[in-house]
Amino acid sequence: MAPEKAGLQVDEAALIRAAQRGDRDAFEQLVRVYDQSVLRLAMNLLRSPEDARDVYQEAFLRVYRNLGNFRFDCSFHTWLYRIVTNLCLDQIRKRKVRKEETTVVATGDGPLDRMDTVAEQRADTDPERNLFSGQLRRRIKDVLADLTPRERMVFELRHYQGLRLRRIGEILGTSEEAAKNCLFRATQKMRAALGDFL
Amino acid sequence: MSCAEARSHFWLLEYGELSFDEEERIETHLDRCADCRAARARTKELREGFDSLAVEPPASLLRDCRADLATRLEWEPPPPFAARQEGSEWWGQFLETLTSGWVLRPAGAVALLALGFMGARLAPSLGFLDFSGASEAGMSRVRDVQASSDGRIRIVVDETRQRTVTGAPGDRRIQTLLLNAARDPSDPGLREESLSLLDKRPFSREVRDMLVYALKNDDNAGVRMRAIEGLKEFAADPEVRSALSQALLGDANPGIRMRAIDLLAGDAAAAGAGGNFAPENMDRQIIGTLQQLMLREDNAYLRQRSQRILEAANASTEIY
Numbered sequence: 001m002a003p004e005k006a007g008l009q010v011d012e013a014a015l016i017r018a019a020q021r022g023d024r025d026a027f028e029q030l031v032r033v034y035d036q037s038v039l040r041l042a043m044n045l046l047r048s049p050e051d052a053r054d055v056y057q058e059a060f061l062r063v064y065r066n067l068g069n070f071r072f073d074c075s076f077h078t079w080l081y082r083i084v085t086n087l088c089l090d091q092i093r094k095r096k097v098r099k100e101e102t103t104v105v106a107t108g109d110g111p112l113d114r115m116d117t118v119a120e121q122r123a124d125t126d127p128e129r130n131l132f133s134g135q136l137r138r139r140i141k142d143v144l145a146d147l148t149p150r151e152r153m154v155f156e157l158r159h160y161q162g163l164r165l166r167r168i169g170e171i172l173g174t175s176e177e178a179a180k181n182c183l184f185r186a187t188q189k190m191r192a193a194l195g196d197f198l
Numbered sequence: 199m200s201c202a203e204a205r206s207h208f209w210l211l212e213y214g215e216l217s218f219d220e221e222e223r224i225e226t227h228l229d230r231c232a233d234c235r236a237a238r239a240r241t242k243e244l245r246e247g248f249d250s251l252a253v254e255p256p257a258s259l260l261r262d263c264r265a266d267l268a269t270r271l272e273w274e275p276p277p278p279f280a281a282r283q284e285g286s287e288w289w290g291q292f293l294e295t296l297t298s299g300w301v302l303r304p305a306g307a308v309a310l311l312a313l314g315f316m317g318a319r320l321a322p323s324l325g326f327l328d329f330s331g332a333s334e335a336g337m338s339r340v341r342d343v344q345a346s347s348d349g350r351i352r353i354v355v356d357e358t359r360q361r362t363v364t365g366a367p368g369d370r371r372i373q374t375l376l377l378n379a380a381r382d383p384s385d386p387g388l389r390e391e392s393l394s395l396l397d398k399r400p401f402s403r404e405v406r407d408m409l410v411y412a413l414k415n416d417d418n419a420g421v422r423m424r425a426i427e428g429l430k431e432f433a434a435d436p437e438v439r440s441a442l443s444q445a446l447l448g449d450a451n452p453g454i455r456m457r458a459i460d461l462l463a464g465d466a467a468a469a470g471a472g473g474n475f476a477p478e479n480m481d482r483q484i485i486g487t488l489q490q491l492m493l494r495e496d497n498a499y500l501r502q503r504s505q506r507i508l509e510a511a512n513a514s515t516e517i518y
Contacts, residue, residue: 019277020277022276022277024271027271028268031264031267032264032341032385035260035263035264036255036260036384036385036386039255039259039260039263040253040254040255043253043254043255043259044252044253047253049255049256049259052255052259053259053262053263053266056263056266056267057263057266057267057270060267061267061270061271061274064271064274064277065274065277066277067277068277136244136247137247137250137251140244140247140248140251141251144251158213158215159213159245159248159249160252164215165215180210180215183209183210183213183215184206184209184210187209187210188206190209191205191206191209194244
């Protein structure tokens with residue numbers, strides 16, 4: 001996959017080879033091609049800026065230390081995401097972040113529920129409908145927290161990162177079929193939990 | 199196919215992850231079953247509900263992550279592959295050959311002299327680019343901007359190779375590069391940092407326009423927040439007030455809406471405390487905006503704030 005950034009086609013293979021020869025600038029450019037999506041993935045999975053920051057740091061340090069062993073057997077994106085998803089899975093399993101998280105954050109203007117920062121159909125002023133969407137959002141959050149780390153990961157990569165199941169299978173070191181089964185299980189759990197909204 | 203079976207596959211259908219045959223069986227069932235069609239529509243709504251929970255990392259977090267990583271890399275030894283490569287580089291071997299015996303040294307010196315001469319003739323001019331206009335600066339890409347402790351600004355620019363540009367905040371070149379960096383679509387961290395450096399600049403139409411543009415159009419809330427902070431100095435400007443009204447009514451982020459109401463209401467601190475706010479400074483347009491806000495705003499704090507300001511201005515809290 002040739003990544004594109006700011007309308008410029010980046011020669012990824014050349015960047016990787018230069019970084020492998022020890023070119024720090026090339027490595028930095030590689031980081032900049034992917035780091036926003038890495039941070040977004042970590043942030044969405046862990047819902048904690050501190051944990052996302054740790055994952056970002058550790059993931060790119062591992063890439064730097066092991067880049068010499070990268071032999072282009074898979075795409076750099078797949079290799080990087082494999083590292084990131086492993087780190088995130090470890091975090092989710094270890095800290096059970098999603099069950100501990102709070103949606104209320106402190107701001108200069110007092111406590112603010114992060115759920116309120118979510119974009120809504122602002123023209124919609126029907127209070128009953130607003131109440132419904134508020135309840136739905138909270139229920140969705142609980143449902144996501146109840147998925148197993150693996151189901152959560154597959155759902156995140158498919159829904160929020162928009163990756164195809166084949167690619168997800170490659171990243172997680174499994175088959176497309178296994179990834180599909182995992183996604184199916186996750187969506188069945190969500191259907192069961194959100195039954196009254198359906 | 200039963201209704202239960204069809205419904206269990208709606209999500210995979212949504213994601214386009216079913217085989218052609220599976221999709222066909224579901225579509226055939228949907229043609230015949232109104233209940234399942236309705237359930238399918240609700241699945242789509244639910245999908246939008248999931249979409250609304252997506253979190254976009256703040257630009258400041260991205261910037262901090264990059265800074266942390268750069269610091270950590272300073273302490274990292276070169277990667278093993280690079281270390282192995284060092285001895286095998288053609289240049290290293292060439293130098294090693296030239297310097298391996300005293301007999302070859304004069305020949306090596308002549309070869310190096312010839313290389314230097316040819317290199318100087320063939321290499322492009324390395325003189326500093328003339329950044330007199332935005333279009334010239336636009337040929338480069340600003341990778342990073344930083345404020346130095348001595349009050350100067352350091353900008354890293356990508357051309358065919360990277361170079362560092364330093365200058366005083368008043369330097370025209372610096373301002374042009376910052377304005378370019380503030381438009382970089384790929385890097386919210388860079389945009390935010392550039393805006394933060396721009397907003398310390400004395401008033402200029404270009405800077406004001408850039409901040410208004412970022413407030414109206416940037417998809418990153420951190421960048422929009424930085425832009426609105428920068429607009430504090432220009433809050434009396436009609437164009438800026440119009441952009442603030444738009445943000446107050448339309449921005450998805452309540453923090454930005456709160457800041458917009460502060461700036462529109464005049465003295466932010468006074469309005470926040472409900473103290474010596476001057477209602478005579480409020481124009482009709484702002485009153486209209488606040489009245490609309492009372493109808494549309496979901497956030498209780500913002501509604502209460504708007505109500506207090508309207509009451510202080512002896513304006514109705516409703517639109518008739």
